Amino acid sequence: MIRICADLESLSHAAAELFAAEALQAVQDRGRFTVALSGGSTPRRTYELLAREPFGKTVPWQSTHIFWGDERCVPENDPRNNALTARQTLLDHVPVPQKQIHPMVCDRFPQQAAVAYEALLRDFFPDGHPRFDLVLLGLGANGHTASLFPGTAVLEEQQRWVAEVSVADEGLHRLTLTAAAINQAALVVFMVSGSDKAPILRNVLKEAQDPHSIPAQLIKPVDGGLLWLVDRDAARLLRQRKE
Ligand code: 6PG
16 A cells, blocks of 8 residues: 655655554553564654653553564664664654563674574464564665665575675664565555655556566565555656546
8 A cells, every 4th residue: 555645744654544443453452562663764753752742651562562573783883873873863762671672683703693583583473473553664775675775695595584784785784574574564655755755655556576686575464454645746657546
């Protein structure tokens, strides 16, 4: 499903409202809400909104468990660190118990960090399916999502839930949930904003399947929902009924 919002601000409000609704439903149904946050710049405004009223009061933060879809393997105080961004914009302002916040810590030994984070997830989801209630994702202009980059071996990974990725043109290692793990989620929401994302968004949604070149096409929840929250600028190349 694609929902076209007027701009990033309205996209962010829609995302925050969806986050709150999913959280309330999950806690009502199962007593907890599990979410994997996205990195990048697009979700920042959503996180800022969630840190304020009415969401400060409406979201059941005490029953919320925070994970990440991916992380850059840099020190936790490095401005590129996704967990740092989430703490600054959201987590330092809402009462999620610290023991329920699970950052990917990979600035020293990425391979061991991937194994450790997978063990944490398998302990948290003992039935063998990492069924996050919500996974938030962004879309890179080259078709990557989380840290599933074009041409990387992690795209073929069917068994592991977490893998380390070396991103050559960044000179960085990263950790990422694999597509196999993301596709176990109850709901996956892409947030895509800006005119520069219009070509890749069209390619992801309208072009023939080519997930090796466009990894975002790997995201097809097995038994869950998939929502594209996009703004008008990003959707300018899609012929789609506007909302
Ligand atoms: C990251 C993200 C990455 C991001 C896209 C879009 O750590 O960089 O996980 O997948 O979502 O690159 O980034 P923007 O939202 O900044 O365009």
